Amino acid sequence: MSELLEYLKQAVMQGEEEQSAELVGKALEAGISPRAILEEAMMPAMEEIGEKFSRNEAFIPELIVAAAAMEKGMEVLKPALGGEEVVRGLVVLGTVHGDIHSIGKNLVRMCLEGSGFRVVDIGEDVPTERFVEAYREHRPDILGLSALLSSTMQRMPEVIEAVRAEDPSAVIMVGGAPVTQDFADRIGASGYAPNAFEAAVKARELLRMGG
Amino acid sequence: MTGRERMLTALRRGEPDRVPVWEMAFNEESIIKLGAFFTEDLPPVKSAQKMSMEEKVKLLNTLFTVARELELDGLTSITLLGTEAVDEEHVRDGWGRILRISEEGEATAVGGPVSEPSDLKAIKPYHPQQTDFLMLLASKGNLGEDYAQVLVQPGPFRESWSLLGSMEKLLYYYVKNPGFVKDLARLVTDYILEVVDMAADLGADVIALDGDLAFSQSTLMSPAQYEEFVFPFHREITEQAHRRGMLIIKHSDGNMWPILDGIVEAGFDGFHPVQPQCMDIGEVKARYGDRLCILGNIDCTYLLPFGSPEEVEETVKETIRVAAPGGGYVISSSNSIHPGCKPENYLALVRAARKYGTYPISVD
Numbered sequence: 001m002s003e004l005l006e007y008l009k010q011a012v013m014q015g016e017e018e019q020s021a022e023l024v025g026k027a028l029e030a031g032i033s034p035r036a037i038l039e040e041a042m043m044p045a046m047e048e049i050g051e052k053f054s055r056n057e058a059f060i061p062e063l064i065v066a067a068a069a070m071e072k073g074m075e076v077l078k079p080a081l082g083g084e085e086v087v088r089g090l091v092v093l094g095t096v097h098g099d100i101h102s103i104g105k106n107l108v109r110m111c112l113e114g115s116g117f118r119v120v121d122i123g124e125d126v127p128t129e130r131f132v133e134a135y136r137e138h139r140p141d142i143l144g145l146s147a148l149l150s151s152t153m154q155r156m157p158e159v160i161e162a163v164r165a166e167d168p169s170a171v172i173m174v175g176g177a178p179v180t181q182d183f184a185d186r187i188g189a190s191g192y193a194p195n196a197f198e199a200a201v202k203a204r205e206l207l208r209m210g211g
Numbered sequence: 212m213t214g215r216e217r218m219l220t221a222l223r224r225g226e227p228d229r230v231p232v233w234e235m236a237f238n239e240e241s242i243i244k245l246g247a248f249f250t251e252d253l254p255p256v257k258s259a260q261k262m263s264m265e266e267k268v269k270l271l272n273t274l275f276t277v278a279r280e281l282e283l284d285g286l287t288s289i290t291l292l293g294t295e296a297v298d299e300e301h302v303r304d305g306w307g308r309i310l311r312i313s314e315e316g317e318a319t320a321v322g323g324p325v326s327e328p329s330d331l332k333a334i335k336p337y338h339p340q341q342t343d344f345l346m347l348l349a350s351k352g353n354l355g356e357d358y359a360q361v362l363v364q365p366g367p368f369r370e371s372w373s374l375l376g377s378m379e380k381l382l383y384y385y386v387k388n389p390g391f392v393k394d395l396a397r398l399v400t401d402y403i404l405e406v407v408d409m410a411a412d413l414g415a416d417v418i419a420l421d422g423d424l425a426f427s428q429s430t431l432m433s434p435a436q437y438e439e440f441v442f443p444f445h446r447e448i449t450e451q452a453h454r455r456g457m458l459i460i461k462h463s464d465g466n467m468w469p470i471l472d473g474i475v476e477a478g479f480d481g482f483h484p485v486q487p488q489c490m491d492i493g494e495v496k497a498r499y500g501d502r503l504c505i506l507g508n509i510d511c512t513y514l515l516p517f518g519s520p521e522e523v524e525e526t527v528k529e530t531i532r533v534a535a536p537g538g539g540y541v542i543s544s545s546n547s548i549h550p551g552c553k554p555e556n557y558l559a560l561v562r563a564a565r566k567y568g569t570y571p572i573s574v575d
Contacts, residue, residue, distance in 0.1 A: 015386055015387070056428070056429045056469070059429070059430065059431065059432055059433040059436065060382050060431050060432070061382040061383065061385040061386045061432060061433075061436065062386065064379055064382050064383045064386075065383060065386045065387060068383065098313070098314060098315045099313075099315065100311045100313045100315075100319050100321075101319065102377075103378050103379060104426075106379055107379075125313075149315055149316060149549065149551070150511065150512040150513065150516055150549075150551050151315050151516065151549055151550050151551030152315055154551070177426060177427055177464070177465075177512075178512045178513075180488075194427065194428065195427075195428050
């Protein structure tokens with residue numbers, strides 16, 4: 001049984017999409033619990049590739065194919081999980097108004113999903129009011145704001161203020177090329193991470209702290 | 212020395228009479244704000260794609276006025292591929308790429324004519340036309356021979372991913388279908404070689420090969436992937452530029468340390484912009500100053516948008532102290548003068564460059 005999970009973990013890490021789906025199927029047939037498949041093979045695979053990425057031992061292509069393999073496996077696993085796939089929490093994620101860049105946000109989404117979060121991606125160039133609406137609609141555990149430009153980064157405090165007016169205890173993470181810990185602190189963000197993998201680590205930490 | 216001589220001397224790692232001042236790009240709003248110091252005849256603030264022909268001409272003239280008034284040493288032109296409007300926010304270019312217009316920066320491809328490997332056969336390559344180089348022609352005609360004419364052209368990595376409409380897709384295929392990545396790079400490199408050729412015909416002095424290959428932490432691809440998928444095409448492009456008597460620099464934001472050896476080996480004359488958040492210009496100078504001209508490094512993330520003119524002067528002084536001695540340095544912002552940068556801070560940059568940038572450098 002553990003051998004099958006180990007194969008699955010390797011398949012996800014190496015970005016083998018078909019193998020990942022096939023091995024999830026086999027693991028289910030072998031009677032391994034869906035939760036164990038997720039938590040003992042697939043999430044650890046994403047964690048390991050993410051850690052390698054943080055150490056510059058893996059690069060974005062490897063992260064992307066691993067996320068694709070995870071996604072293929074999840075397609076098979078999801079029905080068996082019966083709605084139990086949200087193990088960590090819900091994140092609403094978007095790039096702030098004026099900023100049309102998507103890759104940073106998309107990598108964060110991949111890492112969050114790989115880490116067991118459900119992510120609602122509300123896209124790029126998102127007006128402040130849309131963040132508030134999405135927050136109201138989904139009541140996420142965490143709201144994530146992304147920006148690539150130092151000019152658009154200035155939208156972040158505005159979004160934080162508007163969302164906190166809706167819910168003063170809203171947990172809001174910020175990230176993107178120009179964002180620093182210092183900036184995040186100054187604008188009252190709940191958390192910041194320097195890369196996509198660290199964002200998933202930080203998100204878990206924030207939830208453990210109870211927001 | 213003329214600005215052109217100054218730029219070309221520095222790009223050949225020589226010592227001009229003073230540190231050349233140049234920018235890779237000014238956004239529309241920045242051109243207009245800077246222009247307001249010198250003229251009242253300004254176009255309305257909006258993205259160039261949304262301007263009428265008359266407003267575009269006014270925008271260009273404003274840029275030339277700024278270049279003359281500030282005595283910049285070179286000017287950068289972009290190719291202006293004819294586009295047709297798709298809707299309020301999107302245009303389609305000659306390749307069939309859908310670009311999203313942005314008030315905050317350049318338009319970005321969000322959809323391409325290629326979505327999977329089998330589409331490659333059907334694609335009709337776009338060939339550059341002289342009208343794409345109108346900005347270069349106007350710059351040359353307006354500013355004359357005294358300014359270095361730089362043409363910015365996206366490199367094979369950026370052109371490839373924009374045909375796919377997504378950088379993630381290209382990086383996915385790095386692992387999944389290396390042959391396809393190389394076929395795409397071949398296709399766009401043939402186009403880039405034509406652009407380089409035509410730029411030379413029309414009097415460009417320098418090619419700036421655009422397209423980020425890195426982010427703050429590291430390169431987007433591994434050094435081995437750079438070697439396999441990008442390097443051979445870079446080499447072809449630098450060879451072509453040199454054959455045609457031009458110099459060529461590589462622009463990339465982010466931490467480029469992992470592949471800087473490759474950039475040198477590929478034949479680039481310079482590297483821009485040495486983003487100060489992730490690369491130390493003193494270290495780049497010490498390790499690569501004998502092989503690469505260094506351009507940039509004045510922070511446009513925090514300093515130019517939020518700093519004071521005094522802080523800008525201090526940073527320029529320190530950067531010149533570290534990067535300029537011996538030549539081979541061109542001062543510019545760490546990316547571009549975008550709408551967030553205070554115009555008075557850009558003026559402070561130029562003034563400080565003149566104050567401290569005369570050779571021999573004698574900054575304590």
